[in-house]
Amino acid sequence: MKIKNLLRRKKSNEIAKDRLKILLISDRVNCSQEMLEMIKQDIAKVISKYMKIDTKSMEIQISKTETKGRNAKNPSLYANIPILDLNKGT
Amino acid sequence: MSEVIVITSGKGGVGKTTTSANVGTGLAAMGKRVVLIDTDIGLRNLDVVMGLESRIVYNLVDVCEGKCRIKQALIRDKRHPNLYLMPSAQTKDKSAIRPEQMVRMVAQLKEQFDYIILDCPAGIEQGFKNAIAGADRAFLVTTPEVSAIRDADRIIGLLEASEFKQIDLIINRMRPDMVRRGDMMSANDVVDILSLNLIGIIPDDEGVVIAANQGEPIVGNHSLAGRAYQDICQRILGKEIPFMEFERSISFWTKVTGIFSKNGKGN
Numbered sequence: 001m002k003i004k005n006l007l008r009r010k011k012s013n014e015i016a017k018d019r020l021k022i023l024l025i026s027d028r029v030n031c032s033q034e035m036l037e038m039i040k041q042d043i044a045k046v047i048s049k050y051m052k053i054d055t056k057s058m059e060i061q062i063s064k065t066e067t068k069g070r071n072a073k074n075p076s077l078y079a080n081i082p083i084l085d086l087n088k089g090t
Numbered sequence: 091m092s093e094v095i096v097i098t099s100g101k102g103g104v105g106k107t108t109t110s111a112n113v114g115t116g117l118a119a120m121g122k123r124v125v126l127i128d129t130d131i132g133l134r135n136l137d138v139v140m141g142l143e144s145r146i147v148y149n150l151v152d153v154c155e156g157k158c159r160i161k162q163a164l165i166r167d168k169r170h171p172n173l174y175l176m177p178s179a180q181t182k183d184k185s186a187i188r189p190e191q192m193v194r195m196v197a198q199l200k201e202q203f204d205y206i207i208l209d210c211p212a213g214i215e216q217g218f219k220n221a222i223a224g225a226d227r228a229f230l231v232t233t234p235e236v237s238a239i240r241d242a243d244r245i246i247g248l249l250e251a252s253e254f255k256q257i258d259l260i261i262n263r264m265r266p267d268m269v270r271r272g273d274m275m276s277a278n279d280v281v282d283i284l285s286l287n288l289i290g291i292i293p294d295d296e297g298v299v300i301a302a303n304q305g306e307p308i309v310g311n312h313s314l315a316g317r318a319y320q321d322i323c324q325r326i327l328g329k330e331i332p333f334m335e336f337e338r339s340i341s342f343w344t345k346v347t348g349i350f351s352k353n354g355k356g357n
Binding site for chain 1: 235236239240243244247269271272273274275276279283
């Protein structure tokens with residue numbers, strides 16, 4: 001039982017890394033998780049006017065585009081929106 | 091050509107002052123002319139870590155206010171004749187000096203020294219702004235903890251906004267045994283998150299506390315931390331030094347202590 005638990009449990013350094021990644025994204029762009037959630041809902045509302053999308057599994061995140069050296073990084077917004085039906089409304 | 095390095099972290103208690111003392115002493119031991127400046131006005135510490143607290147006459151604020159000449163405030167180290175300390179003031183606060191005064195003082199010190207090392211206070215307020223004003227490059231000290239790394243990331247943003255071209259990372263208090271167990275982020279993890287050039291990994295070492303008790307830097311002695319600081323100094327001088335393999339040295343050590351603890355349990 002104990003060994004099973006140990007195997008299933010996520011190592012604490014992995015937890016730390018995951019927490020930091022999320023934390024730093026919102027720190028860097030000065031934008032909170034709540035605000036990201038609001039952006040996500042608004043995007044979903046607009047897209048839904050034109051096509052049927054899967055709002056439950058859509059993801060948005062702000063990250064810095066990788067270029068050489070940290071100085072050249074610009075934040076950009078990525079949205080991954082699964083489309084259920086392209087021909088809604090037409 | 092002299093170089094001005096600010097040692098900063100954001101979060102307090104991660105080892106800025108220890109790093110300043112040891113990097114400064116290490117460079118001086120390699121024959122460089124070095125001055126350490128404690129910029130933590132109101133909470134001076136570098137003097138006690140260096141064991142020079144009894145020799146302070148004038149301080150940084152006196153120099154900036156023109157009450158004395160730079161030379162009068164500098165304290166010569168007892169171990170290395172080419173190492174000096176500019177102590178901070180204990181009775182004033184961070185607003186006692188302005189960044190321009192710092193820039194002017196650093197410019198004068200550049201004439202006499204190869205390396206000027208600024209020990210930055212914790213935080214991102216006036217004291218931080220004073221400390222980074224005159225610096226060419228920064229060493230960012232962090233520990234492999236979420237809180238320290240988060241603050242470090244914030245500092246990187248502020249340093250970049252001040253157009254720092256060269257920021258190097260020092261990871262302090264590394265515990266290879268915990269990394270192996272998966273209970274501490276590895277140096278690679280931290281470098282991945284902060285995407286900075288790594289210049290040193292300092293293992294968590296009792297020797298650091300003992301050395302601080304005695305007012306002696308640890309750099310250059312045979313402890314793991316002493317060797318790690320020595321390596322940082324070599325890298326500052328442009329040498330390619332591979333990072334120490336703590337894993338191996340520690341795993342040997344744990345084997346030894348492991349045997350003892352097993353014996354202890356047997357009794």
